Amino acid sequence: MSRIAILGAGAWGTALAAAFLGQGHAVKLWGRNPDLCAEITREHSNRTYLAGATLPEALTATSELGEALADAEIVLFVAPAQTTRELAGRIAGLVADDAALIACAKGIDNKTGQMQSELIAEALPGHDVGVLSGPSFAADVVRGLPTAVVLAMPDIKQARAMAQALSGGAIRIYASDDVTGVQIGGALKNVMAIAVGICRGGGMGASAEAALITRGYAELARLGVAMGARTETLMGLSGLGDLVLTCSSELSRNFAYGIAVGSGSDVTGLKLAEGVHTVSIANALAARHHIECPVMHTAELVLAGRMSARDARAALMSRPVKTES
Numbered sequence: 032m033s034r035i036a037i038l039g040a041g042a043w044g045t046a047l048a049a050a051f052l053g054q055g056h057a058v059k060l061w062g063r064n065p066d067l068c069a070e071i072t073r074e075h076s077n078r079t080y081l082a083g084a085t086l087p088e089a090l091t092a093t094s095e096l097g098e099a100l101a102d103a104e105i106v107l108f109v110a111p112a113q114t115t116r117e118l119a120g121r122i123a124g125l126v127a128d129d130a131a132l133i134a135c136a137k138g139i140d141n142k143t144g145q146m147q148s149e150l151i152a153e154a155l156p157g158h159d160v161g162v163l164s165g166p167s168f169a170a171d172v173v174r175g176l177p178t179a180v181v182l183a184m185p186d187i188k189q190a191r192a193m194a195q196a197l198s199g200g201a202i203r204i205y206a207s208d209d210v211t212g213v214q215i216g217g218a219l220k221n222v223m224a225i226a227v228g229i230c231r232g233g234g235m236g237a238s239a240e241a242a243l244i245t246r247g248y249a250e251l252a253r254l255g256v257a258m259g260a261r262t263e264t265l266m267g268l269s270g271l272g273d274l275v276l277t278c279s280s281e282l283s284r285n286f287a288y289g290i291a292v293g294s295g296s297d298v299t300g301l302k303l304a305e306g307v308h309t310v311s312i313a314n315a316l317a318a319r320h321h322i323e324c325p326v327m328h329t330a331e332l333v334l335a336g337r338m339s340a341r342d343a344r345a346a347l348m349s350r351p352v353k354t355e356s
Contacts, residue, residue, distance in 0.1 A: 223244070329347055
C-alpha cells in the first residue's frame with residue numbers, strides 16, 4: 032500500500048483517486064473548491080466533472096494542502112497544466128523530502144515552454160519527478176473499465192517499481208524512463224485533437240480526419256524527437272495511443288472544442304481544453320527547432336480567429352505536393 036496525495040479534484044484527479052483507493056492505497060484528494068470537496072466526501076459524487084459517477088464511500092477530499100500532503104509518499108499533480116508552477120510553489124515545505132512527484136496534466140507552460148516535470152523540479156528541487164500519461168478517459172477509469180497508461184521516471188528501476196505498485200484492478204501501467212517523450216506526446220496530441228475536431232465540425236469527412244490524424248502525428252513525432260523524445264515512446268501509448276483516443280470521441284474536451292469551433296458554435300462555457308493553451312507555445316517551440324508543423328500552425332490561426340475552418344481546409348489542401356516521408 033502506498034500513501035498517495037492527488038492534487039486536483041477535476042475529472043481525472045477524482046477518477047485516479049477512486050481507482051487507487053479501490054486498489055487499497057491510502058489516498059487523499061485535494062481540490063481548490065471547498066464545496067466540491069464537501070460534495071465528494073459527503074455525497075460521493077462530483078457532479079461538476081464526473082456527472083453520473085458514484086464515488087467510493089471511503090473517498091474524502093480536502094481543500095487544505097497540508098492535510099492532503101501529510102505523510103504522502105507519492106504526489107500526483109492533476110490540476111490544469113497552466114497552474115502547475117503556482118501549485119508546486121505552494122506545496123514547498125509541505126511535502127516530504129523523499130516523496131516522488133508525478134505530473135499528470137497534459138500541457139506545456141505557455142509562458143516558458145517548460146514541460147510539467149520541469150516546472151515541478153524547479154519549484155521542488157531534490158525530488159524524483161516523473162509523469163503519468165496515456166490514452167485514458169476519466170469516465171472510463173471511474174467506471175473500472177480497462178485502461179493502460181505509462182509512468183515515466185528518470186530511473187527505469189524506480190519507474191518499474193512504481194508501475195508495479197500502482198497497477199491493479201482495471202489500470203495497467205507500463206514503465207518508461209523517457210520523461211520528455213511521455214510528456215510531449217500527451218501535450219501535442221491535444222493540439223492535434225482540436226485540429227481534427229475542427230475538421231469534424233466543418234463536415235470535411237472521415238477521409239480528411241484520417242489524413243489529419245496521420246499528418247498530425249508526423250508533426251508530433253518530428254517535434255518530439257527534436258526536443259529529446261525517443262521515437263518508440265511517441266509510437267506508444269503516450270503518443271500515438273493517446274492521439275487515437277483523443278481524436279475518436281467527444282469525451283475528449285479538446286476534440287469536442289474543435290468540433291464546436293469547426294461548426295461555428297459558441298465555445299463559451301465549454302470545459303477546459305488544454306490544447307487551446309498549448310497551441311501557441313507548441314508552434315513557438317517548432318519554430319525554435321526549425322520543424323515545419325502546418326497542422327499545428329493552421330490550428331493556431333483558426334483558434335485565434337485569423338482563419339476560418341473553410342479557409343484552413345483550403346490552405347492545407349493547397350500546400351506543395353511532396354514525398355510522404
